[in-house]
Amino acid sequence: MNADILSCQELTKSYGGVKAVTGASFTVGAGEIVGLVGPNGAGKSTMVDLIGGEQQPDSGQVLAGGVPLAGPPSRRARRAGLARTYQYPQVAGALTARDNIIVGGFARGLSSGFALLRAAARGVVAPGGRALREEAGQVAARLGLRRIDRLAADLTLGELRLLEVARALLQHPRIALLDEPFAGLASDGIAGLSASIRTVAAGGTAVLLVDHNVDIVASMADRMVLMAGGTVVFDGAPRDCLASAEMQAVYFGTGQVDR
Amino acid sequence: MIPLQVIVSIIETGCFFGLLAAAMFVVRESSGFFNFAVGGYAVFAGLASAYFTSVRGLPAAAGIAIGVVGAVALALLTEVLVVRPMWKPGANEELPMVIALVATLFALEQISGVLFGRAALPGPQLVGDGAVRLGSATVTAQAALEVGLTALAFGLLLLFVYRTRMGRGLRAIGENTPAAIVLGLPVRAVRIASFTLAGALAGLAGSVFAARSGIIFDSAMDYTLFAFLALVIGGTASVWGPLAGGLILATIQSAAIFYFGAAALHYATLAAAVLFFAFRPQGIFMKRVRV
Amino acid sequence: MSATRLRPLAEPVISGALLILAITWVGTDGYRQDLAVLTVTYGLIGLGLYSHFIMGDSLSIAYNAYAAIGGYALGLVATRTGWPLLVSLPLGIVAAVLISVLLGLATRRLNGFYLAAVTLLFSEAFQAWLIDADGVTGGAEGVILTRSISVFGAELGRDQIVVIALVLMWLIALLLSRLRRSPFGVALRAKAQASVAVEAAGVPVTALTLISLSIGAAIGSLAGAVFTTANLSILPESIPVSVAFLAVFIPFLGGRSSPWGVVIGALLVTELTFNLNFFQGSGTLLFAVAVVAVLIFAPEGLIGLARDLTGRLVGAVNRGGRDER
Numbered sequence: 001m002n003a004d005i006l007s008c009q010e011l012t013k014s015y016g017g018v019k020a021v022t023g024a025s026f027t028v029g030a031g032e033i034v035g036l037v038g039p040n041g042a043g044k045s046t047m048v049d050l051i052g053g054e055q056q057p058d059s060g061q062v063l064a065g066g067v068p069l070a071g072p073p074s075r076r077a078r079r080a081g082l083a084r085t086y087q088y089p090q091v092a093g094a095l096t097a098r099d100n101i102i103v104g105g106f107a108r109g110l111s112s113g114f115a116l117l118r119a120a121a122r123g124v125v126a127p128g129g130r131a132l133r134e135e136a137g138q139v140a141a142r143l144g145l146r147r148i149d150r151l152a153a154d155l156t157l158g159e160l161r162l163l164e165v166a167r168a169l170l171q172h173p174r175i176a177l178l179d180e181p182f183a184g185l186a187s188d189g190i191a192g193l194s195a196s197i198r199t200v201a202a203g204g205t206a207v208l209l210v211d212h213n214v215d216i217v218a219s220m221a222d223r224m225v226l227m228a229g230g231t232v233v234f235d236g237a238p239r240d241c242l243a244s245a246e247m248q249a250v251y252f253g254t255g256q257v258d259r
Numbered sequence: 260m261i262p263l264q265v266i267v268s269i270i271e272t273g274c275f276f277g278l279l280a281a282a283m284f285v286v287r288e289s290s291g292f293f294n295f296a297v298g299g300y301a302v303f304a305g306l307a308s309a310y311f312t313s314v315r316g317l318p319a320a321a322g323i324a325i326g327v328v329g330a331v332a333l334a335l336l337t338e339v340l341v342v343r344p345m346w347k348p349g350a351n352e353e354l355p356m357v358i359a360l361v362a363t364l365f366a367l368e369q370i371s372g373v374l375f376g377r378a379a380l381p382g383p384q385l386v387g388d389g390a391v392r393l394g395s396a397t398v399t400a401q402a403a404l405e406v407g408l409t410a411l412a413f414g415l416l417l418l419f420v421y422r423t424r425m426g427r428g429l430r431a432i433g434e435n436t437p438a439a440i441v442l443g444l445p446v447r448a449v450r451i452a453s454f455t456l457a458g459a460l461a462g463l464a465g466s467v468f469a470a471r472s473g474i475i476f477d478s479a480m481d482y483t484l485f486a487f488l489a490l491v492i493g494g495t496a497s498v499w500g501p502l503a504g505g506l507i508l509a510t511i512q513s514a515a516i517f518y519f520g521a522a523a524l525h526y527a528t529l530a531a532a533v534l535f536f537a538f539r540p541q542g543i544f545m546k547r548v549r550v
Numbered sequence: 551m552s553a554t555r556l557r558p559l560a561e562p563v564i565s566g567a568l569l570i571l572a573i574t575w576v577g578t579d580g581y582r583q584d585l586a587v588l589t590v591t592y593g594l595i596g597l598g599l600y601s602h603f604i605m606g607d608s609l610s611i612a613y614n615a616y617a618a619i620g621g622y623a624l625g626l627v628a629t630r631t632g633w634p635l636l637v638s639l640p641l642g643i644v645a646a647v648l649i650s651v652l653l654g655l656a657t658r659r660l661n662g663f664y665l666a667a668v669t670l671l672f673s674e675a676f677q678a679w680l681i682d683a684d685g686v687t688g689g690a691e692g693v694i695l696t697r698s699i700s701v702f703g704a705e706l707g708r709d710q711i712v713v714i715a716l717v718l719m720w721l722i723a724l725l726l727s728r729l730r731r732s733p734f735g736v737a738l739r740a741k742a743q744a745s746v747a748v749e750a751a752g753v754p755v756t757a758l759t760l761i762s763l764s765i766g767a768a769i770g771s772l773a774g775a776v777f778t779t780a781n782l783s784i785l786p787e788s789i790p791v792s793v794a795f796l797a798v799f800i801p802f803l804g805g806r807s808s809p810w811g812v813v814i815g816a817l818l819v820t821e822l823t824f825n826l827n828f829f830q831g832s833g834t835l836l837f838a839v840a841v842v843a844v845l846i847f848a849p850e851g852l853i854g855l856a857r858d859l860t861g862r863l864v865g866a867v868n869r870g871g872r873d874e875r
């Protein structure tokens with residue numbers, strides 16, 4: 001076996017009549033940052049949903065460490081150490097940013113019905129969780145997320161993205177799927193976020209980085225996957241990807257890619 | 260099979276549910292939330308019309324008119340006193356407002372009880388005891404009146420929703436209220452129109468159908484519940500949805516009572532709702548939280 | 551000891567002091583005992599709902615059923631077998647939990663008012679069943695206890711029952727307040743608005759929801775047990791379907807930010823419906839109007855209102871202090 005801890009094989013998914021993804025395959029190795037780019041509607045988020053388990057593929061499969069990934073998202077997170085962020089942030093506005101982030105850390109102790117029962121029993125005696133509260137603060141600080149004790153509803157879109165990344169990092173993932181984490185970020189946020197992503201990858205986590213900012217992705221990624229119209233049209237080194245004919249075709253309009 | 264006579268009564272009940280569901284429907288379309296107070300308007304209208312005819316001796320038509328006008332007034336009051344102060348467009352925080360509408364339902368129920376008494380009253384008889392034989396069934400003048408008025412109400416509603424500017428605005432605003440505000444559509448005016456309609460429809464249902472088997476103040480919650488179920492079953496895709504849902508709900512309930520006795524009403528309604536939600540969850544899936 | 555060390559003790563100590571005050575106030579006065587029993591019944595039902603609705607956003611409202619199960623379990627076991635309270639109480643809890651889990655599974659794809667509607671229909675069906683199944687439940691006559699419930703061979707007097715009930719409500723509010731801040735509670739509250747993300751983080755949200763429903767049902771069953779123990783009877787109309795709505799209104803009235811809001815709401819409801827009910831049930835009218843008013847003018851409930859006022863007061867005092875310098 002090679003070191004690919006995440007492998008997508010011939011994934012196909014359509015929503016009603018819309019073919020979102022058709023026969024897409026790529027891999028991400030341990031400690032590797034793979035950039036996934038492509039125009040709007042290319043199928044990037046659908047790939048993330050298929051890996052995470054929010055959507056089921058019509059055909060094809062996802063392997064983690066050589067073993068097929070199946071079942072609901074919670075089981076995948078548990079089995080494969082999967083963590084993800086969302087293009088449309090999924091946060092609880094009524095909770096503080098810190099409480100939202102900390103859910104990523106708490107999740108390890110709440111991973112089954114039995115664990116949940118135990119946590120409830122323990123929780124009524126002593127709430128606990130102080131160590132994770134501090135870790136949440138540190139992770140957020142490194143990312144450049146400052147207003148951590150404000151309600152999540154008061155944060156900007158950029159801050160919400162950082163919050164989601166922090167929540168994912170608190171899971172100590174082996175595979176991290178980041179869907180457009182850079183969108184809407186100010187420059188200091190970009191710096192904190194890229195440094196944090198590099199640090200996790202250096203720790204051996206496989207990172208799938210989806211973003212429209214091709215320059216940032218190219219500067220960070222070990223490899224780049226270009227999707228268009230639901231298929232993978234290029235997979236290789238970032239420099240080769242930027243220079244490729246496919247890239248030209250997809251982004252600079254020599255022949256519009258049809259949806 | 261179900262006898263023809265029972266089918267006549269199913270149609271009557273279905274029309275009643277349909278009118279109530281339509282009252283909920285117009286507010287849902289214009290503002291995107293469920294107005295759970297509609298059962299209160301219906302009970303108030305029913306009791307008011309019954310009180311003014313049977314206790315005060317006014318003619319039936321006057322009683323019904325008082326009931327409907329009262330229901331419209333209550334609906335407008337709901338809009339002014341409850342919805343306007345609590346309604347935040349686009350915010351995902353409509354829960355407190357809808358809870359307030361449920362509390363309004365209870366308040367209306369109690370107000371009706373205090374004003375018109377807590378005993379059941381016979382509804383106003385607009386038409387005499389005449390009846391037509393239809394095969395093995397008897398269609399009373401009252402039944403014909405109910406069905407006729409329901410048809411008229413839905414016809415007018417249809418004209419309003421599809422033929423008037425305000426009616427078209429109704430649907431546009433319910434789809435996406437923040438966008439409608441940006442576009443400068445008259446959101447408030449349309450909402451007031453929809454509450455007026457809701458009051459009129461629920462008031463008509465309450466006062467006209469009260470003659471069937473009388474009316475009592477504490478039915479408001481059940482009226483709201485059945486209207487909600489009818490609306491969910493029929494869907495909001497068209498104006499006919501509420502009526503179709505009302506007829507389906509009435510069929511399920513009457514069939515259960517016919518085959519299994521009166522006690523089966525609650526079991527059957529529960530079973531129908533669970534099955535319906537299990538097999539047709541479209542449109543009732545969790546909404547994606549947008550930030 | 552530093553102030554932060556003392557902080558965790560503030561809640562139990564302050565609430566405990568209020569509890570002792572309440573117990574002394576009630577004393578042996580029959581009327582005040584009635585008030586206390588009703589407050590605890592409403593309070594426990596509201597606290598049950600707090601678990602899954604206020605924290606977890608599952609609007610499952612079949613609380614008349616859970617309370618009836620707790621009450622009937624106690625009454626039936628006491629009248630038909632010689633088994634002690636230590637059997638009947640857990641029996642009621644287990645039965646209520648089972649029902650809530652089954653109902654939760656049947657409705658697991660529903661949320662919001664769709665869930666409320668189906669669980670309300672369940673409430674009505676259960677109420678109908680209580681009357682229908684007279685072989686099991688005693689039908690419309692219900693269950694009448696001829697002697698008080700005994701614990702460890704000693705029959706409980708009414709004075710003791712009232713004290714136990716008040717302590718029980720205090721304890722459950724305190725435990726829920728801790729649960730709220732625990733990992734379980736934070737995950738549950740996050741699930742209310744972002745269930746997709748909580749699931750993706752590795753928490754099985756269906757199990758999370760079912761457990762929160764079970765906790766609520768267990769507390770609701772205790773409410774019925776308290777009611778039956780104190781009144782020595784349980785009938786189908788003892789706990790009407792409208793209790794389901796009461797349970798929803800109570801936390802909004804008192805304040806949703808803490809289980810203590812439920813206790814305050816329950817106190818208020820008891821005061822309104824019990825004291826004013828002499829005038830043709832207008833207590834319910836006043837209560838409904840009060841709920842609407844609180845929702846409009848004090849969205850955070852009475853607790854939020856109090857917090858606002860003290861905040862302003864403290865602010866004014868602080869400003870005054872600074873001006874002097």
Ligand SMILES: Nc1ncnc2c1ncn2[C@@H]1O[C@H](COP(=O)(O)OP(=O)(O)OP(=O)(O)O)[C@@H](O)[C@H]1O
Nearest residue numbers: 015018019020039040041042043044045046047087
């Ligand atoms: N839940 C859904 N239901 C129906 N169609 C969908 C759904 N999700 C995605 N699609 C469609 O599938 C296609 C791929 O969408 P996807 O979100 O995966 O693209 P993307 O590459 O992430 O685009 P973007 O850069 O805009 O985020 C699009 O045509 C989209 O409209």
Ligand SMILES: [Mg+2]
Nearest residue numbers: 044045046087
């Ligand atoms: Mg996308």
